[in-house]
Amino acid sequence: MGKVAIIGVGQSAFVRSYPGSIRELAFEGFSAAMKDAGLAAADIGASVVCSAPEYDKQRSPAGVLAEYLGLNPQPTFYVESLCSSSSMGLRLAYSLVKSGLHDSVAVIGFQKMSEISSSESQERMGRGADIQWESPFGTMMPAYYAMYAQAHMAKYGTTPEDLAQIRVKAATYGQLNEKAVFRKPVTMESFTDPESRMAGPVASPLRVGDCCANADGSSCIVVASEEKARAVCKKPVWILGVGAASTSVNLAGRDLFTGLTVAQEASRQAYEMAGVGPKDIDVAEVHDCFTIAELMAYENLSFAEPGKGVELIREKQTYKEGRIPVNVDGGLLSKGHPIGATGGSQIRTIVLQLREEAGDIQVKGPEIGLVHNIGGVGLYGNVTILGR
Amino acid sequence: MGGKKDIDDRFKKFGTVSFTGISKVNDFIGYLEQGKIMGTRCTDCGKVFFPPRAECFKCLPGTIEWFEVAGSGKLVSYSRLQFGPVGFENDLPYCIALLDYGDFKVFGRIADDLAEEKLSIGMAMKTRVNELPNGQLNYVFEPA
Ligand SMILES: [Zn+2]
Numbered sequence: 001m002g003k004v005a006i007i008g009v010g011q012s013a014f015v016r017s018y019p020g021s022i023r024e025l026a027f028e029g030f031s032a033a034m035k036d037a038g039l040a041a042a043d044i045g046a047s048v049v050c051s052a053p054e055y056d057k058q059r060s061p062a063g064v065l066a067e068y069l070g071l072n073p074q075p076t077f078y079v080e081s082l083c084s085s086s087s088m089g090l091r092l093a094y095s096l097v098k099s100g101l102h103d104s105v106a107v108i109g110f111q112k113m114s115e116i117s118s119s120e121s122q123e124r125m126g127r128g129a130d131i132q133w134e135s136p137f138g139t140m141m142p143a144y145y146a147m148y149a150q151a152h153m154a155k156y157g158t159t160p161e162d163l164a165q166i167r168v169k170a171a172t173y174g175q176l177n178e179k180a181v182f183r184k185p186v187t188m189e190s191f192t193d194p195e196s197r198m199a200g201p202v203a204s205p206l207r208v209g210d211c212c213a214n215a216d217g218s219s220c221i222v223v224a225s226e227e228k229a230r231a232v233c234k235k236p237v238w239i240l241g242v243g244a245a246s247t248s249v250n251l252a253g254r255d256l257f258t259g260l261t262v263a264q265e266a267s268r269q270a271y272e273m274a275g276v277g278p279k280d281i282d283v284a285e286v287h288d289c290f291t292i293a294e295l296m297a298y299e300n301l302s303f304a305e306p307g308k309g310v311e312l313i314r315e316k317q318t319y320k321e322g323r324i325p326v327n328v329d330g331g332l333l334s335k336g337h338p339i340g341a342t343g344g345s346q347i348r349t350i351v352l353q354l355r356e357e358a359g360d361i362q363v364k365g366p367e368i369g370l371v372h373n374i375g376g377v378g379l380y381g382n383v384t385i386l387g388r
Numbered sequence: 389m390g391g392k393k394d395i396d397d398r399f400k401k402f403g404t405v406s407f408t409g410i411s412k413v414n415d416f417i418g419y420l421e422q423g424k425i426m427g428t429r430c431t432d433c434g435k436v437f438f439p440p441r442a443e444c445f446k447c448l449p450g451t452i453e454w455f456e457v458a459g460s461g462k463l464v465s466y467s468r469l470q471f472g473p474v475g476f477e478n479d480l481p482y483c484i485a486l487l488d489y490g491d492f493k494v495f496g497r498i499a500d501d502l503a504e505e506k507l508s509i510g511m512a513m514k515t516r517v518n519e520l521p522n523g524q525l526n527y528v529f530e531p532a
Binding site: 120127130131132133134135136137138139140142143144146147148149150151154155200201202203204205206250251252253254257 | 399402403404405406407408411438439464465466467468469470471472473474476479482484485486492493494495496497504508509510524526
């Protein structure tokens with residue numbers, strides 16, 4: 001059985017409020033990926049549509065999108081694992097191609113979050129937790145991640161300033177990313193200046209600057225068999241490892257609060273499948289929905305020992321010139337986080353890096369890249385390793 | 389785990405806003421009304437469940453009995469919210485938290501009259517039933 005490649009990537013700009021419908025939004029990422037791949041819709045064997053359905057008025061969006069994108073009569077279906085939906089879509093596309101069922105699959109991620117208010121959106125996100133036992137207490141995503149931050153600080157002496165440094169890094173690169181929703185500079189002073197929104201409390205110890213913003217956006221990844229990739233693509237990027245895991249949705253069912261077990265388990269699988277280790281990773285995209293999430297990712301992906309992740313950011317080792325560049329596209333903190341489109345955007349960044357087509361944010365000569373994409377509060381975890 | 393009425397939807401009473409009406413563990417609400425916080429245990433395999441569940445995934449379905457959450461647990465983590473979801477605005481600010489009782493953990497809120505500065509991870513706390521201003525029931529943690 002041959003290898004499986006990524007032969008096309010695309011995304012829309014991630015924006016506060018997209019002036020169009022979901023099919024039109026999805027068209028942007030799809031058309032960019034198809035142009036990148038040099039293919040037409042008729043060349044695609046199947047499509048996997050990824051989003052979090054609670055934001056959509058459209059029931060079963062896969063059908064509507066497939067028709068609009070010209071993907072009939074090929075099979076299309078929907079995949080959801082909250083914020084990691086499009087990485088889960090990639091995992092499925094990998095298996096569909098690897099099995100020989102299809103020679104190419106388009107993984108289409110989208111989310112139009114702007115149709116509902118921010119507090120409604122928080123309420124829906126909160127209901128990604130256990131609605132029977134936890135949501136009645138008034139839970140929200142920032143507060144759950146804040147509990148991990150609190151525990152990490154208590155155990156390892158991590159400080160709010162360490163977390164702020166992660167946001168400063170994100171903004172450094174977000175300013176360079178024309179697809180990002182947040183492109184302003186952020187400095188350490190932004191977190192102490194009372195005039196700055198960054199310092200405002202959200203859920204202790206997390207502040208506004210520690211949190212990513214909702215956004216509208218779409219992404220698309222075209223996956224193909226080795227045979228098809230070699231025939232149509234000059235620079236195929238190979239899928240070397242796909243890891244995925246789940247854990248208890250209820251925090252009461254978990255034992256670790258200074259890291260995410262799903263990321264530990266998914267990365268273990270992905271490293272083993274790819275036959276590489278954390279030291280072999282030249283560039284990474286991690287799921288920084290909150291600053292603490294990036295810090296935990298350093299540790300859960302074994303870029304650093306547990307509790308030592310802060311050293312990577314304090315020493316700027318995760319900057320573009322550092323030992324392991326992380327989120328040099330600005331991350332979710334800068335790009336914004338259109339749930340279903342996020343994983344595809346992360347994968348796109350790593351593919352462009354491995355092709356050395358990343359422009360201002362290009363890391364020097366990367367051979368192997370990693371994508372860490374988390375659904376919910378560490379409920380679902382996907383780690384994907386790509387190589388050129 | 390029988391009901392009192394034709395439709396036993398007692399679970400609507402759980403928390404500021406309940407998203408669940410009917411559950412096989414609706415007796416949990418009956419116990420809350422008596423001031424008791426209860427988990428369940430499978431007497432076939434000994435597994436302890438909190439939050440309580442009506443079936444054991446090991447024994448399919450096992451023999452389930454109630455036990456009372458008693459004594460104290462250790463504070464695992466907490467966070468004080470300045471923003472809340474729709475329906476929770478009148479509760480703000482409030483603090484969510486997790487207690488570790490050893491065999492199980494309990495997710496809930498810190499008692500309203502306890503300042504965040506008084507909290508430290510690892511401190512001993514106990515759980516008590518709390519009636520909310522809107523007549524709903526939940527449970528809160530206070531120093532043991
Ligand atoms: Zn049992």
